[in-house]
Structures are given as structure tokens and as C-alpha cells.
Amino acid sequence: MFVQQREHFTGIGGETCAAGVKYAAVTHDHEPVLYRTEGEPESRAPQSRVRSLPCIAKYNLGGAVCAKCEMPIAEEVAAEEREWQERFARVAKARAAIVAHLGGPWKKGTPGARGAIDCPCCGKPGALRFSRSGYNGHIHARCETPGCCSWME
Numbered sequence: 001m002f003v004q005q006r007e008h009f010t011g012i013g014g015e016t017c018a019a020g021v022k023y024a025a026v027t028h029d030h031e032p033v034l035y036r037t038e039g040e041p042e043s044r045a046p047q048s049r050v051r052s053l054p055c056i057a058k059y060n061l062g063g064a065v066c067a068k069c070e071m072p073i074a075e076e077v078a079a080e081e082r083e084w085q086e087r088f089a090r091v092a093k094a095r096a097a098i099v100a101h102l103g104g105p106w107k108k109g110t111p112g113a114r115g116a117i118d119c120p121c122c123g124k125p126g127a128l129r130f131s132r133s134g135y136n137g138h139i140h141a142r143c144e145t146p147g148c149c150s151w152m153e
Helices: 074-101
Strands: 028-035 047-052 113-117 128-132 139-143 150-152
Touching: 074 113, 074 128, 074 139
Parallel strands: none
Antiparallel strands: 028 047, 113 128, 128 139, 139 150
């Protein structure tokens, strides 16, 4: 699921955002606010937040404010969500092709494997290079076509 944020946000590891605002100046500490992640079962205990940043809308439960904060409009959020869904679909398609090429799902004792196959997403011959671990069956792969698909498990 996409977490709404704007291009100013550079991650909380730095001191300032791309707009030059110091995160410490707009962070709002507050009493714990309980929340549930979308789709989370009711049987699971709610989570708690005690700090909010205005640039991450989903987790700004304490109402932090920044004059330079701009959130994406609904159309931008929908477009990014579609883009992520398309990426996930390409990875699923490519992964299924690799598993089929290797003769099926990994089972304990199956040796590791590596190679290249025709990419099922972009159609380029021999472009999808992969390796599958003999230890746990995880697949790492990348298509040589820029922007096509790549992942690590």
C-alpha cells in the first residue's frame, strides 16, 4: 500500500527535507495514539504512535503541521498505486516463468540454480537473469531492459 508523502521528504535519517525544513522543527510529540493498519485483523492489538511528522500523512496521527508540506492529490495517489500494482504484476509473471523453467517450486534439497530466460514481461530474448538459492529457494532476478522488472527475496 502506498504511504502518502511528497517529494520534499528525504527520510527521517537526515536533519532536513528537500525544502530545507528541519524535521525537528515540525515533529510533534504527543500522547500515544492507537491505530490499526488497513486490513489488520481485529484480534491483533492496535499499534501506538507518540511522534508525528506532517510529511507522512498516513502516520501523522498527532496533527503535525509544516507550511511547506504539500500532499499528493487523489489522482497522483491513484496513479502511483497503479504503477506499483503493475510492477508487482511484472515480478509475479517473471517469477512464475523462472519457477516453470526450473521445473517447479523449490523443495528442500533442491540445488541452487542460475541462468537467463526470455523475459515474459518485455519479450526480450535471454534478458531475464536469475539465481535461485539452494538453501531456501529465494530468487534474485533482473531483466536487462531498463524499468522492466527486478527483485530480491
